[in-house]
Amino acid sequence: MKSVATRKLTRLFVVGLMTGLALVSYGGRVQADLAIINGTDQYAKPKLEKDYQKANQKHKNDIAVQILGINDLHGGLDTTGDVKIGDKSYSKAGTVSRLAAYLDQAQSHFKSVTESDNTLRIEAGDAVGAAPANSTLLAHESTMHALKAMKFSIGTLGNHEFDHGLPEFNRILTGKKPDNSADKLLKNYPHRTSGVDMIVANVVNKKNQKIPYGYQPYIIKTVKQNNQTAKVGIIGIETATLPSLTLYQNYKDYDVLDEAETIAKYDKILREKGVNAIIVVAHTGVETKTDTTSGQSVAILNKLNDLSPDNQVGLYVAGHSHQYANAKVGRTQVVQAVYTGKAYDNSWCYIDGKSGRFTDVTSHVYPVLSAKDDPKTKSDKTVANIVKDADKRVNKKVSQVIGYAATNETITGRLHNNDTLENQAGELVADSQLAAAQHAQLNPDFAMTNTGGVRADLAVNKRKAITWGAATAVQPFGNILQVVDMTGAQIRQALNQQYNENQHYYLQIAGLQYTYHKSDETNPSDRVIEMRDTHGTSIEDTKNYRVVINDFLHGGGDNFTAFKNTKIVGAAGTDTDALIKYIEEKTRTAQKVTAPQLNRKIAVE
Template sequence: MKKASLLFSKVALLGLVVTSLGSFSAIVSADEIGGTDTGAVTQAPTATLPIQLLGINDFHGALSTTGTAYINGTPFRNAGKAALLATYLDQAEETFKETNATGSTIRVQAGDMVGASPANSGLLQDEPTIKVLNRMNFQVGTLGNHEFDEGLAEYNRILTGTAPLPGQFNQITQNYQREATKTDIVIANMTDKETGAIPFDWKPYTTKLISQNGQSVEVGFIGIVTTEIPNLVLKKHYEQYNFLDEAETVAKYSKELRDKGVNAIVVLAHVPATSDKDIAIGDAATLINNVNTIDPENSVDALFAGHNHQFTNGLANNTRIVQSTSQGKAFVNMTGELDPVTKDFVKTPDAVVTPVLANDVNGTPVVPDSAVSQIIEEADNLVTQVTNEKVGTATEAGTMSREVNAANESPVGNLVTDAQRIVANLDGNHVDFAMTNNGGIRADLLVQDDKTITWGAAQNVQPFGNILQIVEMTGAQIESVLNEQYDEDGKYFLQLSGLRYTYTETGDPTVPYKVHQIVKENGEPLDPNGTYRVVINDFLFGGGDGFKTFTGAKLIGAIDSDTDTFINYFKAQEAAGKTISAAVDGRKTYRSQADIAAENEKNALAAIHAATVLTDIKEKDTQHTGKTLPNATISVQVKETVQTRSLNPATAIADANGDFTVDISSLDVEKDQVLVVTVTDQNGYSVPFEKTVLAMDVVTPKPDENGGTPPVTPEKPGKTDEDKPVTTDKTSSKKDGKDFPQTGENVQLIGAIVGAGLLGGGIVLVLRKNRVV
């Protein structure tokens, strides 16, 4: 709708005509309105044309799938099933016609109708889904990223109802009674790199003529696919195409339509959106805002979004943006009025998003559409011999959920990655970790009442059939890829097995979180320089979902597809007599910066306490020795001077083994003084230790043979108990290479000499003589 549309619509009813320049000239003058006949032709007020647009997005072949539809924050559980959706769409159209007898209804889809589909569609190449969409009468649609899953050539084969090549698929698919689509596919922002043309003769837009009572208005539909395709699809399926800017493309074709007189314009865009209090936000809203900047006179009235499976119903300026969650769990019912004079919506259309439930708002059971039910029943019968096969036994009956917690960890995500790691190791691959993109986990794991897990239930969870690669990565690369989850949007994230990590905020809105610490399953820290083997799928190995670090991993080998690996895990557990369970167990944990700082301090102080051993300090000591953390700083000072800093501390740095010697001679330590020995690690964490100065050791000699006590000789200062020699009657000291007797021996020698002197000088003479001889 043009900016001036609302004003012009009212003026037109008074008989004014808009010129191509946006001005207007009067057909009916003021006098003529008063009744003066001048011969001019008056124009009666024109009746508007009611229109209804019923839309879905991200159906994903969900013929029989149910789940929770969150509509404006309210959960509607057990929503979905294609046969019920068909009935709801018909009822919505009938209700519209009751109050708008001449109104027109158009049914549209915003991409991802096929791909990542449950077995009753996926095993049959989604051809049952094409038949179901035909029965529901969808008239216009666009591409999503999953239409690329097996390449656009295969998708085009499915659309055209062409038989596959002999032996291309399993026999039930080869023989399936297929039919061509009745939906016009529009895609404006993708071209072939070689030809510059939109592939497969698809058109950038189409128009639908709304005619009532001789009046008519054309409505234009422009198709847009997300430009993130290179992050979402295997390279071989997108590398031949250019993906053009969404807003520039919409502005271009909106003008082209306006030039053809088409002012009522709807965009079918497989781009994400959400809404808050009737305000649309997300990529779709950004797209519209950019279109308004490029072409302020654009006439885009509504946009059907998709891709992120979120309820959306809000405005971006005057454009209504809607999204119906996913998998047929809800649908969009948009209504408006077309002005046959302006060829535009009278005002921005209104919309509601309605959940698809087994009972209506009055509690009355809703009857499934019989034609759609028949298609699904036929598909079920064809694949039942495969899907009903028991592959495992659950610990409990019920549902194992793929819903993620606040840290983006899910029970089924843990189960899937555990299965990949375990199966890879069973095959002798010696794998450390497994990681998968959360978007590849497509459904809850449904367990039957008798705890049976079937092939079909497992395939619903992992339907893609992506090949699992074994790659070698460094610890630094693993940290990098985990950090790639935490960009500004945070919409792509991983499920993982074999490791755990904590993450914290950064204060940077463009990268709001970062990995803090990574440990292996056994608690051992991840070595940034170490190498590890990781299981990932080929989609991630190509940098899918924006995980570019995976492209630098070293390919070691490959195992089965993700589908087969998941199923084989169940079979192996069943053969071993083990049951299956799934739970969130803290593989991703948020820690605040404050928590991390407190933990770091606690661990640092504990490490200092554990590593530090101090020797005793005694009066007159000039050195203090001990052992602590390597390269820590040790300071020693008298306690009374710690606060006043009246005396500089004595300091030293521990060596690489943690040994240290501090020169404390400047402190002139005295008995009973309290010294503070402070150890500070390399990160600045400190622990003070108090040491009371001890008295010098005093050696008390043993009594002599006559009962006397020898004199006491004080020990030299600076010796510890460990350093000083042990004193006995037989030990001796050495000085300058000469042996001197101990103190007790000197006393005995003097007594002997005195006694000998009493015998007279004769003996002395003899001794002297002998010495001369």
């Protein structure tokens, strides 16, 4: 552990999918923020970790507890990709079958060193949603099967658990049958309970302020070792930014309460019950990068410690921002393991048997290495068979060729942005949405889409073919495309809003090009200099235009308030269908599908 950073700042509350920075003071007070000690992760396996190689004699009489955590799995049953953990990079990391094997290794190693059987596996939300076809086409029930096989017993809600409404998520969580309108593919899939106890303290029904579906605000686990017994309390937290991350109809029945205030409330309740070792599992973002740890989770802990300086939260397992994080924030260890099963976090906690309090918490994040990088570790057969079965069931639909590209090169997405945060797949999606509205004869001028909804590269195989599965991996949500009336001034406002939060939220666009001030010292609301259509005609602030957006943006999603409550002219189908039809239509031309030139946003000094 190293790099201590202590700051005195106005208390900030940080919101956003990618640890965005919406600045809100807490009661106008100026407080000293908690000291932050950033962690260092250099090793690929726990057995190589100096902290974990032998029992710490200082804790020989304590109760050892291991927390194995993941976040933002997003139904990534066989998703792989590059992952950076600390200063180390690993290629082609991931898949749940290998994740299962590494979790078992980590648990076995913990037991051999500490002689403790106290291991809990928890997930910090977004286990489902925005997923590949082998999860999506089976309503994510295949992911529930995988979580159960990996022995995850505790989870909390993320924003994607609301994608099809909380009732549907609860159905797949508990293994209930779908209704009669469900696809035959889904009806024929075995429906089983996940075995995951869902805990969420800050989501309540508006009508009665009760937590829905009998979910509990916390869970208490009894742990034993050295002829001693202690209790561990685990509090579940949803991000309070949920209303900006899902459709209104999906969250309208619920209030999402302040995270820090809720943690303080249940920390007090647990301590009154004699539980003095407390863990928070929260779908709130955080990132450790270049000796700095920041984000929503840090702000929450700062506020929590203002509200309740004597709180006993020793570990905070975070999610949502898809980043690596490992740091001590005040007395609390904070950790996040990137996303889609490419990594996991491994926390070793020690509890004093007399006081019931944590005496030490140490966390590390480890990659899920590829078979090439670690051939000695074999994939878990049970989990691998779940994935194999899911693949077989959806293969006919997924492998259906819908079109061809001009080359066999992958059309890359948001992990390959250029300097202006444009990417090929994102702008292809925007082009498809503009075309869909044109076919619907709604006379659109422009199209804009949130980059967070563009979930993958567009895969092109060696024969230049693009499959249904490849297209739906890029656009998995099925959001409704709406054509809205906007003035040029509103369009300018929307484009400027990309720069409000250090571009944690940004748009992919079609039908227009704009220039903006490169310097981030310019007021975010005044970054855009000039806007033009594809013919080079200036977009005038006072003139009306028609813009294609999805219903998520129309509700002000990703904090793009410029789109909110704009007049809807008409609907143009779903974003998923728009991309599929666009690829099909392009294939019928000599042009085929080509990657757009990334020249729609132009930065100037």
